[in-house]
Amino acid sequence: MGFIKTDDLQWCEKLNTCCFNLIEVRNIPSGSLVVVGNVDLYDYTDQEILNYIEGFGYHSQDDVKSQYGNIWTQIVAECIFESLSNEELDCFGPFKNEDEAEKEALSYINKQEQLDTYTIYQISDEAAEKRNIMFMSLDYLKRKGITINPDNYTKVYTGMLLKETKLDDLYEQFNINHPANYRGRSMSISDVVVIRRKNIKKAYYVDSFGFTLVPEFLNKI
Numbered sequence: 001m002g003f004i005k006t007d008d009l010q011w012c013e014k015l016n017t018c019c020f021n022l023i024e025v026r027n028i029p030s031g032s033l034v035v036v037g038n039v040d041l042y043d044y045t046d047q048e049i050l051n052y053i054e055g056f057g058y059h060s061q062d063d064v065k066s067q068y069g070n071i072w073t074q075i076v077a078e079c080i081f082e083s084l085s086n087e088e089l090d091c092f093g094p095f096k097n098e099d100e101a102e103k104e105a106l107s108y109i110n111k112q113e114q115l116d117t118y119t120i121y122q123i124s125d126e127a128a129e130k131r132n133i134m135f136m137s138l139d140y141l142k143r144k145g146i147t148i149n150p151d152n153y154t155k156v157y158t159g160m161l162l163k164e165t166k167l168d169d170l171y172e173q174f175n176i177n178h179p180a181n182y183r184g185r186s187m188s189i190s191d192v193v194v195i196r197r198k199n200i201k202k203a204y205y206v207d208s209f210g211f212t213l214v215p216e217f218l219n220k221i
Contacts, residue, residue: 133146
């Protein structure tokens with residue numbers, strides 16, 4: 001999905017349900033800065049999160065959830081990010097004005113979106129068909145007349161893809177050597193891995209034996 005514009009001078013990229021990359025333009029006495037940071041909600045206690053969101057007029061995490069529904073964790077992440085000082089984030093600049101800073105921010109986003117990446121999707125706990133599709137092979141789904149529906153999935157992790165990295169390498173890593181900030185299940189049958197190389201995306205279903213291309217998965221993400 002990449003970065004989306006969330007405010008006039010702020011952009012957000014969802015890595016998984018609780019982890020986000022953010023970038024925004026901030027004004028300082030000498031001009032404008034571009035600030036970049038990552039917010040993982042698992043790095044904060046409930047009390048710390050409450051302290052941040054209270055500054056934006058919310059009384060609880062449930063308050064944010066009731067107002068924003070499925071994107072409530074993004075809103076919480078934005079509150080935390082906007083509360084962090086420039087010294088706590090990566091900064092570029094200063095630039096003469098907001099226009100110059102915005103151009104730099106968009107250039108940064110464009111470079112990030114050209115990088116080779118992999119993204120892991122897993123069946124959501126809220127998926128209506130969860131019981132019938134989780135951990136099931138493609139052959140089983142076809143026999144039952146079930147199609148792969150991206151609406152049943154949630155993004156759980158995005159990472160940089162090295163030139164030599166293969167799907168089997170990712171399977172091994174996400175079973176025996178999870179990244180420290182990974183919050184999903186160990187990679188298993190019914191997961192989908194989207195590989196982006198040179199801006200070309202391919203989706204692979206983790207099947208009973210190896211991986212199977214599922215181009216239809218890309219239609220809705």
